[in-house]
Structures are given as C-alpha cells and as structure tokens.
Amino acid sequence: MESSTQYQLLYHRLKKEILADVYPIGSILPSENDLCAAASLSRSTVRQALSQLETEGYIIKQKGKGSIVKSKSRSLNLLSFHGFSAMVDKTKISTLSVQEPTFMPWPEDFPFELSELEKGAGCIHFARVRAVERLPVMYELTFVPNLNLPRFVRQFKLNQSFFEFLAKEYQLEITGMEQQIWAVAANSTHTQHLQVESNTPLLKISRKYHSNRSHLNLYSTLYCNTEKYALGNTSGVLNQSL
Amino acid sequence: MESSTQYQLLYHRLKKEILADVYPIGSILPSENDLCAAASLSRSTVRQALSQLETEGYIIKQKGKGSIVKSKSRSLNLLSFHGFSAMVDKTKISTLSVQEPTFMPWPEDFPFELSELEKGAGCIHFARVRAVERLPVMYELTFVPNLNLPRFVRQFKLNQSFFEFLAKEYQLEITGMEQQIWAVAANSTHTQHLQVESNTPLLKISRKYHSNRSHLNLYSTLYCNTEKYALGNTSGVLNQSL
DNA sequence: AAATCCAACTTGTACGTACAAGTTTGTGGT
DNA sequence: ACCACAAACTTGTACGTACAAGTTGGATTT
Numbered sequence: 001m002e003s004s005t006q007y008q009l010l011y012h013r014l015k016k017e018i019l020a021d022v023y024p025i026g027s028i029l030p031s032e033n034d035l036c037a038a039a040s041l042s043r044s045t046v047r048q049a050l051s052q053l054e055t056e057g058y059i060i061k062q063k064g065k066g067s068i069v070k071s072k073s074r075s076l077n078l079l080s081f082h083g084f085s086a087m088v089d090k091t092k093i094s095t096l097s098v099q100e101p102t103f104m105p106w107p108e109d110f111p112f113e114l115s116e117l118e119k120g121a122g123c124i125h126f127a128r129v130r131a132v133e134r135l136p137v138m139y140e141l142t143f144v145p146n147l148n149l150p151r152f153v154r155q156f157k158l159n160q161s162f163f164e165f166l167a168k169e170y171q172l173e174i175t176g177m178e179q180q181i182w183a184v185a186a187n188s189t190h191t192q193h194l195q196v197e198s199n200t201p202l203l204k205i206s207r208k209y210h211s212n213r214s215h216l217n218l219y220s221t222l223y224c225n226t227e228k229y230a231l232g233n234t235s236g237v238l239n240q241s242l
Numbered sequence: 243m244e245s246s247t248q249y250q251l252l253y254h255r256l257k258k259e260i261l262a263d264v265y266p267i268g269s270i271l272p273s274e275n276d277l278c279a280a281a282s283l284s285r286s287t288v289r290q291a292l293s294q295l296e297t298e299g300y301i302i303k304q305k306g307k308g309s310i311v312k313s314k315s316r317s318l319n320l321l322s323f324h325g326f327s328a329m330v331d332k333t334k335i336s337t338l339s340v341q342e343p344t345f346m347p348w349p350e351d352f353p354f355e356l357s358e359l360e361k362g363a364g365c366i367h368f369a370r371v372r373a374v375e376r377l378p379v380m381y382e383l384t385f386v387p388n389l390n391l392p393r394f395v396r397q398f399k400l401n402q403s404f405f406e407f408l409a410k411e412y413q414l415e416i417t418g419m420e421q422q423i424w425a426v427a428a429n430s431t432h433t434q435h436l437q438v439e440s441n442t443p444l445l446k447i448s449r450k451y452h453s454n455r456s457h458l459n460l461y462s463t464l465y466c467n468t469e470k471y472a473l474g475n476t477s478g479v480l481n482q483s484l
Numbered sequence: 485a486a487a488t489c490c491a492a493c494t495t496g497t498a499c500g501t502a503c504a505a506g507t508t509t510g511t512g513g514t
Numbered sequence: 515a516c517c518a519c520a521a522a523c524t525t526g527t528a529c530g531t532a533c534a535a536g537t538t539g540g541a542t543t544t
Contacts, residue, residue, distance in 0.1 A: 247527060
C-alpha cells in the first residue's frame with residue numbers, strides 16, 4: 001500500500017484483481033501491450049510488474065501466448081497433504097471445530113519468542129481438525145496476536161481458509177514463514193482429536209508466518225497423523241509443459 | 243549449458259565464478275557498469291543476469307552498494323537441522339558411513355516412480371548417519387541412477403557434501419525437489435543406526451531431487467531423531483537488514 | 485581532530501526502439 | 515473438408531537514454 005513506483009502500483013492492482021476473480025485461475029491477463037496502453041506505461045515497466053507476479057507464483061508467462069493466472073496466493077512451498085499417488089481431492093476434506101476463535105493470554109510454553117508488542121496485545125486462539133474422507137489427519141492450533149484485527153473473533157468461520165480470510169478482510173498477505181518439525185508420540189489430547197491410539201507417531205509442526213504488516217506474525221502448531229496420508233510439497237522450478 | 247542468450251551466458255559465468263570462489267561469500271560483484279564494459283553488454287542485459295542470480299539466492303542486491311554474494315548454491319528452502327534456539331554449529335556435525343557407494347538394482351518398494359531409463363540404468367546407493375555432538379540424529383539413504391556419472395563410486399567420499407560434489411564434478415545442479423513426510427516408529431534398523439529405543443517416533447522424509455540434466459533425478463530417504471534437535475527451515479522473503 | 489558536505493560511485497525506476505521467436509487464427513487453395 | 519501458409523498476435527531478448535535514490539569516501543571547513 002505504500003508502493004510509490006509505477007510497476008508496484010500495477011503489480012498491486014493486478015494482484016488485487018486476481019484475488020477478486022476479475023482474472024480467475026486459468027484465465028489470461030491482458031497482453032503486455034494492452035496493459036501498456038491502458039495504464040500509459042512503457043513495456044519494460046509492465047514487464048517488471050508481471051515478472052514480480054511470476055516469481056511470487058501468481059502467474060505463469062508463456063511465450064507467444066500470454067500471462068496465465070496460476071494461483072490466488074503467493075506460493076510458499078508449504079507442506080500440504082497428499083495421497084500416495086494423487087493429490088487428495090479437495091471436496092473430500094472436511095473441517096471440525098475444536099475451539100472457536102476466542103481471546104486468551106499467550107500459552108506459557110509458546111514455541112516462538114514473542115515481541116513485547118505481541119505479549120502485551122494478548123492473542124486470539126482457535127483450533128480445528130481436518131479430516132480426509134472422515135478420517136481425522138490434522139489437529140491445528142492457531143494463535144494470532146490481537147493487533148488491529150477488528151471483528152476477527154466474530155467474523156472468522158473455522159471452515160474457511162484462514163489466509164484467504166486475512167487477505168480479503170485485512171489485505172494481509174503471508175510473505176514468508178519459518179517452521180520446525182518433530183516426530184512425537186500421541187498423548188491423550190491427540191488420541192481424542194485424531195482418533196489414534198496412544199503413542200502413535202505424529203508429525204508436529206510449529207510455524208511462524210511473516211506478513212506484509214510489519215510486526216504482525218501468525219503462529220500455528222500442527223499435529224498430523226501420517227498413517228494413511230503423507231505431507232508433501234514441491235519447491236524450485238518445475239518442468240512445466242513441454 | 244545450452245544457454246544461447248547473452249544474459250544466460252553471463253548468468254552462468256558469474257554462477258561458476260561464485261562457485262569457484264572468484265567471488266567468495268560476502269564479497270561484492272563488479273558493478274553493473276563494469277560488467278557491461280567487460281562483456282560489451284547493455285545494462286539491461288547485465289541486470290537480467292543479476293536478477294536471476296538474486297531470485298535463485300546466490301546474491302543480494304543493495305541500492306547504492308552493489309551485488310553481495312550470499313550463497314554458493316541455489317536456496318531451495320530445504321529442511322535442515324536446527325537447535326531449539328540457535329542453529330547447530332557446523333563443526334559439531336560428524337558423518338558416519340553405513341554403506342559406501344555401490345552399484346545395485348533399485349529397491350523393490352521404492353517410494354517414487356522411476357522412468358524406464360532410470361530402471362534400466364540401475365542405481366548407485368550409499369547410506370550415512372549424521373551426528374550432532376556424537377548424538378546420531380539422521381540416517382540418510384541415497385539412490386542415484388547410474389546415468390553418465392563416471393567415477394562416482396570411487397571418487398565420492400561420504401563425509402563431503404553430496405550436492406557440492408555433483409556441482410564440482412559434473413556441473414550438476416539441483417533445480418527443484420518434491421518430498422513426502424511421515425512420522426513413523428523406529429524399527430530394528432533405526433534403533434541400531436540412530437541409537438534409539440524401538441518404536442521411538444522418527445521423522446521419515448522421502449525426496450526426489452530434480453537437476454539441470456533432464457531425466458536425471460536423485461532420490462533420498464531420511465530418518466530423523468527429533469528428540470533433541472528439530473528440523474527447521476524458512477521460506478519466502480526475509481526482512482533483511484534495516 | 486572532528487564534523488560537514490559534496491562528488492563519485494552504486495543500484496533502482498522509467499522511458500524508448502528494434503527484432504526474434506512462439507502461438508493462434510484465418511485466408512485461400514486444393 | 516482438409517491442408518498449407520501467412521498475417522497478426524503473443525512474450526523474449528537486447529540495445530539505448532535519462533534521472534532518482536542510496537552509499538561511500540575524500541576534501542573542505544570548523
């Protein structure tokens with residue numbers, strides 16, 4: 001929002017329009033020359049904006065064809081659930097509420113160090129369980145500092161995408177992440193939510209998300225049952241098309 | 243090496259020189275104007291090469307200062323071991339040989355699908371255990387298709403970096419990766435190599451590395467004891483300097 | 485000796501031109 | 515109806531100019 005340069009203004013405008021489905025996933029952006037004419041910019045400037053959208057994973061450029069919308073959010077190579085052969089069908093994923101959003105003090109044994117600002121603000125907490133074909137696979141606890149996020153507790157519904165809600169409601173975008181991963185044995189809380197036997201090996205992931213609003217970080221801890229579905233991701237340049 | 247365009251030639255040359263310590267980590271590359279003059283190129287073309295080096299994590303550009311060498315290999319946000327507070331001191335990591343490099347057929351229960359080319363070539367296998375302060379934390383099994391990698395079995399030493407060896411010996415660079423992650427219970431093999439009790443929860447990671455040589459992929463499976471040290475990584479844009 | 489300031493660097497932004505190379509589409513001939 | 519080819523797109527590469535903005539270091543001043 002503080003962007004003053006021409007290519008950043010265009011970059012933000014296009015990103016906003018991709019998010020608002022003006023250009024849905026799979027569609028083609030106006031050609032570089034069209035964008036030049038519409039915004040009265042040189043082609044280099046337009047290409048600079050498109051280049052940023054490309055490196056952040058929003059579009060793919062194809063010579064002779066155009067700029068194809070690829071994703072509605074920056075691809076950060078996050079771990080996500082995969083079946084062993086094919087990706088899990090999104091329609092088969094359901095969400096169960098464990099803890100509706102509520103104000104609370106920060107937990108004592110928090111896995112990341114908090115700034116004074118975050119400590120003072122207190123946190124909003126919610127927890128949910130994700131299931132694939134009725135099988136609980138992930139127990140997720142999320143902690144958000146209570147910093148200028150009005151109406152969050154009332155408006156956020158657990159069955160929607162957390163990141164898309166933040167983007168739409170607060171223009172908050174995740175710009176980076178750090179995480180730590182362990183293998184742990186299931187305790188009584190996990191056996192309850194994930195329907196596994198005690199001491200079942202679980203994947204534990206603690207994440208700190210960085211956002212475009214400085215000093216505002218989001219935190220979450222995941223417990224995953226990987227007996228049936230593994231967590232997977234890809235990173236780097238993929239060989240696209242032929 | 244098939245790069246024909248001017249900016250790609252410069253990109254490859256600079257990358258090679260960074261790898262060869264002509265420009266060590268922390269040093270500053272020649273200024274854009276110097277590179278222009280030396281290679282008889284326009285500044286746009288030079289900037290295109292530097293831009294690619296920057297997005298791949300080799301350099302960081304700083305306005306008014308120059309292009310600072312940051313890393314000797316593409317940053318792929320791989321998971322690596324961290325202590326809970328600070329990163330583990332590299333001098334405290336030791337490598338134990340479990341299986342010296344040897345030719346063998348591909349395992350029956352291989353976690354990734356292999357191409358006919360890879361199947362026919364057979365594989366080179368080696369295994370090692372990484373220890374932090376004498377404590378074994380990772381048991382790593384690596385499988386490489388026996389495709390035009392002369393002298394690998396004889397020359398590769400288990401206590402050196404696999405990727406740096408491939409880059410130096412074969413100009414092979416890792417361009418991407420896909421991985422799957424599970425939490426599993428330790429079996430007898432793991433208890434032996436990682437010195438843990440049976441059924442201890444372990445992190446299991448199966449990776450397929452993509453390289454700049456098409457159709458040549460590398461495979462490895464890791465078993466990690468996360469009782470003392472977690473696996474961690476960061477991704478996305480980090481707030482650098484001030 | 486210390487502080488100030490300015491000149492000489494550096495990269496960043498923005499404009500322009502020209503042509504190469506890949507894709508799509510439609511025209512025209514068979 | 516089909517095929518071949520060309521025209522009209524698209525993005526990619528490469529050159530050039532000009533000025534803005536951040537950094538550094540030396541000359542000048544205090």
